Structure formats: C-alpha cells, structure tokens
Amino acid sequence: MVLGSGLGSLVDRMEVDSSVPFAKAGLPASGVPGHQGEFVLGSFAGREVIVMRGRVHLYEGHDAKAVTAGIRWMAENGIEGVVLTNAAGSLAPDLPPGSWMRIDDQLNLTGTSPLEGGPNFVDMSEIYDACWRQQITDVAAARKLELGAGVYAGLRGPQYETPAEIRMLRSLGATAVGMSTVLEAIQAKALGLRVVGLSCLTNFAAGMPQAVLDHGDVVETGRAAAAGMLEVLSDWLGGQGG
Structure with a gap:
C-alpha cells in the first residue's frame, strides 16, 4: 500500500514487524508534511x-524513476x-471534501514516465484491476x-491548479486532480502488479464554490476521512481481497 497525505494512521492498526526509512532503501527522503517517508512491514x-x-513527488525535484x-x-x-491512495481535489459537485473516490x-x-529510456510499450488499457475495484465497491x-x-x-x-486549468481537466473527463499516483500506477502495471487506486477528496478544485486550497486542510481532511476507508480496507483484505 502507498499512503497519501493524512492517511498514515493505517500503520497504527498494523502488527508491525519492522520499518525501513526511505533513505536506507535507496529512495529520496520525503520532505512534505503528512508523508513520513518509510516502509513499514508487518500484517x-x-x-x-x-x-x-x-x-x-516530482515537484520536490525528483525524476520519474525516483518517484x-x-x-x-x-x-x-x-x-x-x-493499493495506491492519495489526497485529491474534487471536480465533481456531488463528491464533496471528506468523500472517497475509486480510481477507474x-x-x-x-x-x-518511469518507463522512459527504452521501448517499454506497456498496455495501459486497464491499469486499475476491475475485479479489485468491484470488490472494494461491494465492501x-x-x-x-x-x-x-x-x-x-x-x-x-x-502549485494548485487555476480555475481555467480545472475547466480544461473537466473537459478532458477528469473527476479528481492531484500531484501523485499516476506514475506509480504506470510502474506497477509495467511490473505486472495488480493495482487499485483510492482518492480521498480533501477539497473542491479551484474555481468551484467553497474551494479552499491549503495543504494543512488537505492533511486534516484526509485524517478525518481515513477511519471509514480503513474499515473498508480491513474488511476487504481480511475477506475476499486478493
């Protein structure tokens, strides 16, 4: 699992065997509040x-390979x-801050792209596993x-998006927007891993009514919304997930 902004509380519910700081695994350290920067191994x-x-993230000055x-x-x-999770801005009026979105x-x-450097022509027709998506929806x-x-x-x-950029994204078919996840999903698919993605919608996007764009609010909304999704993930993994 990859835990986004404000979602690190899942670790509190784990039986932890060990942890490995990013630096010890050869990764750059995370410098963003809400991102502790470690691997936690356990159950x-x-x-x-x-x-x-x-x-x-790319915006910290790292390239796609490092990300x-x-x-x-x-x-x-x-x-x-x-399982890829993130905090994202909602472009849909019916998905308010504090709600969750399954990434289809x-x-x-x-x-x-993390696949740059060679003819890595990986099929991206179905990045997000249809079976896992349905299972999580049912749970x-x-x-x-x-x-x-x-x-x-x-x-x-x-930087957060401008209202004009949000209008462009909506015209392209986007439901949520963020600064992570897509490269991880491409890399996971290229490695033959099954992928499911979940966005915690922490704010409305720029230009929408009641839009508030502040990273502190993003983290706090993510923390507040985490409990319900932790129960879903627990039921899924403990039951039919996999």
Missing part, C-alpha cells in the same frame, strides 16, 4: 503487507499487488461508505 487484517508511509522507486522496491520484496482510469499530465457499500468513481488527473505541481 494488517491478517494479511502480510508492506506499507509505503508517504511518497516522494516510482518505492514501487520497484516493494516488488523486489515480494508484493503481488498495490487516469490522465498522466506530468509530462514524464464499501456493505459498510455504508459512499464511494464515488472516476478519472484521476495527475499533474506535476507543486
């Missing part, structure tokens, strides 16, 4: 997991699938957690 809901507590090094490290250590597809608008419904679904647009950042 959650009775399943062996590696949790990437935080991530690094996705954590996915490769986890794959080298035996994972078969990955993505727009990579970062201008780069969320049983938990009475409303789970939206849509397209995640990944941009480079670090």
